Amino acid sequence: MANLMYWQAIRRAHDEEMTNDPLVIAMGEDIGVAGGTYKATQGLYEKYGPERIMDTPISENSYTGLGIGASFIGVRPIIEIMSVNFAWLALDQIFNSAAKVRYMSGGQLTAPIVVRSPGGTAHQLGAQHSARMEKVFMGIAGLRVVTPSTPKQAYGLLKSAVRCNDPVFINEHELMYNLKGEVPDEEYFHPLEGSDIVREGSDITLFGYNISVHWSLQAADILSKQHGIECEVVDLYSLSPLDRAGIKQSVSKTHRAVIVEEAEAMVGVGSEVMAIINEECFFELDAPPVRVSAVHVPIPFNHKLEQAAVPDAKDVVKAVLASLGKS
Amino acid sequence: MLSTDDKKRLLQEMLFARRFEEACYQGAQEGKIGGFVHLYPGQEACAHGVFKAARPGRDYAITGYRDHIHAILCGADPKAVMAELFGKETGSSKGRGGSMHIFDVEHRFMGGYSLVGGPFPLATGIAKGIQLKGDDDISICFLGDASNNQGTFHESLNMASIWKLPVLYICENNLYGIGTRIDRSTSELDQYKRAAVYNIPSAQADGQDVETVYEAAKIAVDHVRSGKGPYFLELMTYRYRGHSMSDSNAYRDDKEEKEWAKRDPIKILRDRLIAAGDYTMDEYKALDKKLIAEIDDDIVKYAEESPEPDVAELEKYVLADNDPYVRINLGGGAS
Ligand SMILES: Cc1ncc(C[n+]2csc(CCOP(=O)(O)OP(=O)(O)O)c2C)c(N)n1
Ligand SMILES: [Mg+2]
Numbered sequence: 245m246a247n248l249m250y251w252q253a254i255r256r257a258h259d260e261e262m263t264n265d266p267l268v269i270a271m272g273e274d275i276g277v278a279g280g281t282y283k284a285t286q287g288l289y290e291k292y293g294p295e296r297i298m299d300t301p302i303s304e305n306s307y308t309g310l311g312i313g314a315s316f317i318g319v320r321p322i323i324e325i326m327s328v329n330f331a332w333l334a335l336d337q338i339f340n341s342a343a344k345v346r347y348m349s350g351g352q353l354t355a356p357i358v359v360r361s362p363g364g365t366a367h368q369l370g371a372q373h374s375a376r377m378e379k380v381f382m383g384i385a386g387l388r389v390v391t392p393s394t395p396k397q398a399y400g401l402l403k404s405a406v407r408c409n410d411p412v413f414i415n416e417h418e419l420m421y422n423l424k425g426e427v428p429d430e431e432y433f434h435p436l437e438g439s440d441i442v443r444e445g446s447d448i449t450l451f452g453y454n455i456s457v458h459w460s461l462q463a464a465d466i467l468s469k470q471h472g473i474e475c476e477v478v479d480l481y482s483l484s485p486l487d488r489a490g491i492k493q494s495v496s497k498t499h500r501a502v503i504v505e506e507a508e509a510m511v512g513v514g515s516e517v518m519a520i521i522n523e524e525c526f527f528e529l530d531a532p533p534v535r536v537s538a539v540h541v542p543i544p545f546n547h548k549l550e551q552a553a554v555p556d557a558k559d560v561v562k563a564v565l566a567s568l569g570k571s
Numbered sequence: 572m573l574s575t576d577d578k579k580r581l582l583q584e585m586l587f588a589r590r591f592e593e594a595c596y597q598g599a600q601e602g603k604i605g606g607f608v609h610l611y612p613g614q615e616a617c618a619h620g621v622f623k624a625a626r627p628g629r630d631y632a633i634t635g636y637r638d639h640i641h642a643i644l645c646g647a648d649p650k651a652v653m654a655e656l657f658g659k660e661t662g663s664s665k666g667r668g669g670s671m672h673i674f675d676v677e678h679r680f681m682g683g684y685s686l687v688g689g690p691f692p693l694a695t696g697i698a699k700g701i702q703l704k705g706d707d708d709i710s711i712c713f714l715g716d717a718s719n720n721q722g723t724f725h726e727s728l729n730m731a732s733i734w735k736l737p738v739l740y741i742c743e744n745n746l747y748g749i750g751t752r753i754d755r756s757t758s759e760l761d762q763y764k765r766a767a768v769y770n771i772p773s774a775q776a777d778g779q780d781v782e783t784v785y786e787a788a789k790i791a792v793d794h795v796r797s798g799k800g801p802y803f804l805e806l807m808t809y810r811y812r813g814h815s816m817s818d819s820n821a822y823r824d825d826k827e828e829k830e831w832a833k834r835d836p837i838k839i840l841r842d843r844l845i846a847a848g849d850y851t852m853d854e855y856k857a858l859d860k861k862l863i864a865e866i867d868d869d870i871v872k873y874a875e876e877s878p879e880p881d882v883a884e885l886e887k888y889v890l891a892d893n894d895p896y897v898r899i900n901l902g903g904g905a906s
Pocket of ligand 2: 715717743747749
């Protein structure tokens with residue numbers, strides 16, 4: 245096992261997949277000569293050249309569409325969008341072309357692209373650089389959405405996404421590129437569907453994804469040590485499709501649920517997971533499920549306001565205590 | 572130069588296209604074809620001339636929603652195209668696409684798309700794929716004049732130029748985007764000049780004369796295939812019907828329509844062949860009768876009699892079936 249940072253794990257996946265298949269390419273702004281905003285392609289321009297590590301103009305919609313067109317004839321592009329805030333500009337091509345082409349061609353054509361992009365509130369980047377957009381991608385049929393919480397997932401999900409025949413959106417996080425973790429030395433493919441139980445517990449289930457898995461784990465630690473409450477933490481690394489069976493299984497065991505998300509509650513992961521609980525195992529519940537979400541505001545610049553807008557482990561602790569009637 | 576036989580074949584194909592589209596009009600009028608239907612009469616010389624100069628079925632082609640004839644020229648079975656319009660399981664997209672979304676990937680017709688400007692980057696990306704693979708195919712993108720006001724036009728042409736991609740952009744300039752005349756929407760009326768800004772060789776040609784289109788397209792195709800990068804060809808043309816079935820066409824004046832009717836691409840070619848003594852009006856009339864009968868008795872009948880898709884298969888084709896990377900190592904535990 246190597247101890248790698250999140251960005252190093254992503255870089256390694258690029259490198260292996262590009263060595264494995266000459267039709268795997270990477271494209272994005274500043275990914276080549278400059279080495280990548282978050283170093284995800286560092287050194288690969290020198291190794292694979294400008295035809296396969298493509299520095300694109302600042303034309304998110306069209307370079308994404310270009311990747312989609314190339315994927316129609318066998319190319320496997322890994323498309324980096326510097327920040328999810330800029331992915332809004334590429335939604336036309338991702339949604340209207342990549343996600344729908346298999347269906348509207350009656351299965352003749354597919355767009356096996358990977359779009360990677362970091363979202364989340366970083367440190368004081370303000371409203372136009374702090375979007376959490378996973379909810380937008382999740383609602384679209386024909387598109388897979390995954391979101392790695394660890395370097396191992398970042399590596400294994402990217403490798404699977406490159407080889408999968410569907411278009412995959414990988415939601416990364418601006419604050420997680422330097423996160424360290426164990427990554428297997430041997431080649432590893434993470435399943436694109438499912439969920440991981442990252443902490444076993446019997447009293448309540450915390451559903452998280454990406455950075456909120458970490459808040460959930462911190463909260464679980466505090467709750468165990470200070471309150472004797474044992475949380476189960478489930479990592480929903482696949483946001484589309486969501487793991488209905490996994491959600492049902494854990495709630496049927498703990499009978500309580502808190503969904504932790506960095507995004508606003510409205511039309512989000514939490515609402516979807518709650519709906520699934522309702523549909524799958526409503527009568528298993530001992531208490532209403534709870535969401536820990538961001539406040540419904542554009543993310544403010546001021547540090548205090550920013551912190552108040554986005555949840556953290558303390559908010560998770562509070563929600564768990566409330567759910568168990570201990571607050 | 573086109574031989575007399577080539578010209579006769581083109582006349583036959585263009586007349587077939589005209590009658591095919593009229594049958595679509597009829598089907599839509601009768602309520603047998605649903606959704607938006609955009610027809611090609613008036614513009615036939617554009618696609619026919621370009622494909623004559625290219626390698627249909629081998630070169631990749633892509634276009635917007637006015638796509639029936641482009642698909643057929645690539646090699647799509649007209650029966651499957653008509654069946655698609657009827658929403659049938661035997662349709663080219665198994666009834667999941669409709670008139671605006673015809674595909675025939677086997678013949679490298681990479682689709683009709685209904686977002687204006689959407690195909691620009693897709694065509695450019697197909698060209699990137701061709702370049703990576705080192706093939707001598709080219710990617711041909713057919714779109715209308717009004718599409719050039721989308722950002723994708725500018726973004727795609729810029730990238731095609733810097734990377735010297737083998738893509739041929741064909742602009743079928745019919746002077747309108749639905750009901751808005753080009754001079755009300757577009758600051759530069761000559762579309763080929765807009766491409767030139769991106770250092771892409773470009774030209775403008777008469778889109779009503781299939782021989783002229785062919786000659787212009789030959790230069791364009793040769794340029795792109797020789798590895799010199801993209802090319803942009805603007806063809807001046809006119810559509811004889813409304814934008815789509817629901818369009819009353821009230822925004823165009825009679826005089827303009829009459830002027831363009833005189834320049835009917837089928838008449839131009841037919842009369843030229845007759846004047847040269849290579850063809851007779853009787854032959855033309857016989858051909859027309861034969862084509863109409865073939866379309867009615869064969870193609871429309873097939874579409875009408877074909878089965879509809881099974882509702883049990885509603886969710887088929889959303890994602891790949893049983894993709895191995897979806898479930899590998901399932902139950903692998905904490906990661
Ligand atoms: C993104 C988008 N905006 C608007 C429309 C509605 N629309 C359909 S066709 C059209 C006009 C396009 O004109 P042009 O590109 O000249 O093609 P033509 O129909 O003349 O062949 C418009 C506005 C659309 N389909 N997609
Ligand atoms: Mg037009």
